[in-house]
Amino acid sequence: MNSPAPPPVLDLDPAVVQRARELTQRLGQPVVDIARSHTTVSVERAMLRLAGLSGADHERVPWVNHLAEAVRADVGLEHGLALPVWDALRRGEASDLLTLAQRSSAGAVTFRLPEKGERTSAARAATAAVRPGMKKMDQQRRARERLIKRHGDPEQRPWIYLIVATGDIYEDMEQSKAAARDGADIIAVIRSTGQSLLDYVPEGATREGFAGTYATQENFRLMRAALDEVSAELGRYIRLTNYASGLCMPEIAALAGMERLDMMLNDSMYGILFRDINPIRTFVDQRFSRQVHARAGIIINTGEDNYLTTADAVQAAHTVTVSQLMNEFFGKEAGLEDWQLGLGHAFEINPEVPESFRLELAHALLARQLFPDAPLKWMPPTKHMTGDIFKGYLLDGFFNLAGAMTGQSILLVGMMTEAVVTPFLSDRGLALSNVRYVLKAAGNFTEDFSPPPNGFIQNRSREVLGEAVDLLDHITSQDAPAGSTPLLEAIAIGTFGHMKRPATAGKGLEGVAIKAEGYCNPAIDLLEADGWGSAP
């Protein structure tokens, strides 16, 4: 499972690298403290999902949402849902969690905050209820390990990552199997646009989506089963990817853990910057979802490519490094190990820029060398893909070559029709044939490729690292008022991706609460007590 990075070829000053990590920690730790002192509706609903509550009413509003709202109306969110919910069950308000949710949605249950002995009993009952959900994730993790042993990992690096998204899960299953047979190692099912801003997880198998397919527990299960089938056929474990992002990130992470998804897109700041989700909500949801991923053995994919689509890829190269460092810090703090950190970066330099390919190599090598044990995710050109599909095909070839030369771990296959149409079947076939050719012709290029000392690539990589340290230094030294942190201030004034996102605004803010004294969430307790993602 480990990602064999090529030997280090860049001459980076270890002291500068160390300083970068120290500054990142100084920047990140206060944000972790804020995340730990808050909870969100979605974190609480994820706990209910781990306790086995699923399904939705006839208007497709999930029962976890009904129950969470009912409890919140009576006793608030700040104590966590566990105590009032299991206290109500102990008082005989309903025989089980589902009935309780149904009754509470009709206003037939009054919740209270239990005290003393009753409180201890409710907490114990809640922990016992959540434990099977943890167990399910542990079993799925073991099942994955077993299947990888049986079918094997892909023979080559990078692993080939392909996107599928028809809106219809049954169509997706067929297309995914076809893609796997054609060489894809990882299938990502893009979500329906707009799902990230839904404050609930849709239910059931879905056949209608908007430029993507809804992430639901049933869709996860169906797709994983389809890929298990094709894995056995091909003798290669095909990994499944979805998105733990948006307002329901913690719940989707829990569903992914229980349904054996293998990778999840999960970036520490993407939701803040590109979806205008409240920063506190995001950091709280982030931490919980990463704890779940750690436990479930899921590899996260971070979204640094997005920085380069909104800003110039040369000028903003160092913001990618800063984001990677922060994703590493927040990821490890939440219990993820190096092999689970699919840090992202992208081939987005304007092809009109002189030496653009050498610059790409410098940036790609920098990431490779800073994170030698992380399965780096290398993302294809999108911003400078035009309707000139012929040039686009060439650009994708150079992207593939850069990936091979710099030892990238996960290669998202670029489409020559990017920005033109939803890829045709033939576009996908041609794209895979592009990748196959390059990997066959130059797959072992890392063996020969070592840029000369003080050459263009060496200098550029040091320059980007230097700029990253300067930016970290600059943000860290900013003053922050009480209750805020320098990182939150930097996000508020538009330091990242030119997006200004104050901590007091953004979507989902109303679903955030400061934890009260005696806050109880057995899911968090179990995630933190049972050993942080180390194999159970």
Next chain:
Amino acid sequence: MNDVIRPYGDTTGDGMVQVSFTLPIPHDKRAEGAALQLATKMGLIPAMLVHATPMGASHTFFVVYGSATHLVDLDAVQVVDRDYPLLSAKDVNLSIKKSLRRPLVVVGACIGTDAHTVGIDAILNIKGFAGEKGLEYYSEIQVVNLGAQVLVPDLVEKARAAHADAVLVSQVVTQRDAHIHNTTTMSAAFREAYPSGKVPLLVVGGPRFDESATNELGVDRIFGRGTTPSEVASYLVHAMSSRAPQRASKRQPKAKEVKP
């Protein structure tokens, strides 16, 4: 003179074109015949099948060359021509000063779930596009760039709060006609929220719009790929000056209007 033309391969009048397509049948002799039949029906005579390869077990991909029998009548070509003068930044500013006697307010956004701000940023940001500075650079244009994934109701509210003269919306994502849906939703929301005749200029841009579809989409202007900031600025000045008299006079008392 040369009002009728044919595609050019390597000789005038040869009519040569290349096409590629996929047919949902396995690759065999019959599939190749089917591809040639399609090419012939498309008017490629003679058609040359130069490449055929399986795409999975049940599809075949073809590349076909052929001489197109169709003729292009240049007199019958219809395009949306620029119907306003292209002004320099200085002239744009001057014109706004003269006709509005206040800065022109432009609110821009990517709406729906579209996160591609490339287009709107190219037009609005000082940095600009194609060597031209964006609208923020114009002293008489006040730009409010709301960025990505703005919900339509928020856009309407922000446009009202800013007393927008023009609303610029960029739409890059086109899957399942998202750009069409989003634009019609947006224009309908503005028509609903504003009294008739008071709706700000609605301008939409993106690489996949039909520039002549303004009526269908309910907008005042559609800009396609490669549009530069000065084209947009010149258009705004042109469009505003033809609406300016009624707008400027009725606007004054509303300056202190309290937002509902």
